């Protein structure tokens with residue numbers, strides 16, 4: 530096939546996809562926007578989270594932080610609290626850091642160059658491409674998992690989508706397709722096709738606007754693509770956390786500023802040693818960290834949480850503080866430190882705190898159990 534024929538096929542494919550997008554696209558709040566800050570917020574929220582879940586968070590977040598300057602000036606905990614429930618808090622922290630950099634370095638104007646965007650915290654090639662093409666009409670690709678699935682089928686590409694080298698190949702293919710006149714719409718059309726028609730598992734080929742261009746469909750291989758190697762099994766971790774209530778308040782600590790669930794709050798938590806019981810582990814942790822001799826109760830709740838590379842089996846244990854320790858604990862609560870590492874909070878304050886997801890599940894179970902006990 531000569532170059533001219535190739536170009537004609539690509540143009541036919543672009544046109545078919547854009548026509549379908551114009552007629553079928555969902556009316557989503559961020560699609561009414563060209564403001565790069567708002568597009569940025571939507572793209573970060575949409576990573577690993579469903580559209581229906583994102584919509585109310587997106588609207589609330591922008592009502593609270595309507596522009597880059599407002600978000601840049603916000604306190605870390607306010608941003609994390611507004612993000613609470615969306616999970617993957619690292620995204621919120623990086624968005625916050627990125628927006629602060631935009632204010633400090635670019636006077637609050639989000640840069641339009643993909644390379645400059647990609648240097649900001651939390652912005653990878655996909656998000657840079659999405660912002661540059663949608664907000665600034667730059668003819669650059671935006672390749673995420675959805676788009677890789679569509680391209681792997683359209684062009685029968687057998688590269689393992691878990692490999693970085695595959696992403697580069699898909700970006701090259703996508704770059705050769707993005708039209709100069711409607712790059713943002715084209716990128717969104719590919720994503721929309723992946724979300725509505727060319728879905729994981731069994732794609733809906735009968736209703737596909739680019740079926741006549743699809744090499745996997747022609748070969749009957751659409752359910753075999755994309756190729757994705759098996760992820761390694763997550764590492765297992767046994768942990769225990771202490772639910773300490775005293776004078777109607779609960780004791781929580783802040784996680785370290787780096788790493789998993791960074792800076793979020795949690796009940797004091799410890800990883801079990803081999804052969805150790807959860808109760809013994811929390812006694813050990815609280816003695817070592819605070820010098821408290823707590824009395825663990827018989828009551829416990831369990832929650833298993835799987836992260837990308839690890840799985841937590843977390844047990845929450847009710848613990849009582851002897852009176853003298855309670856006084857010492859109250860002193861910690863009275864600390865005037867702006868960013869305390871520990872706090873005593875009421876249940877209402879806990880609900881408003883950016884609490885780590887696994888600990889929130891533990892707390893929900895703990896409350897459900899208390900409600901049942903009160904009824905019986």
Ligand code: SF4
Pocket residue numbers: 679682683726727728732733734737738739740743744745746751
């Ligand atoms: Fe995907 Fe099927 Fe369309 Fe090919 S024909 S792009 S496999 S939905």
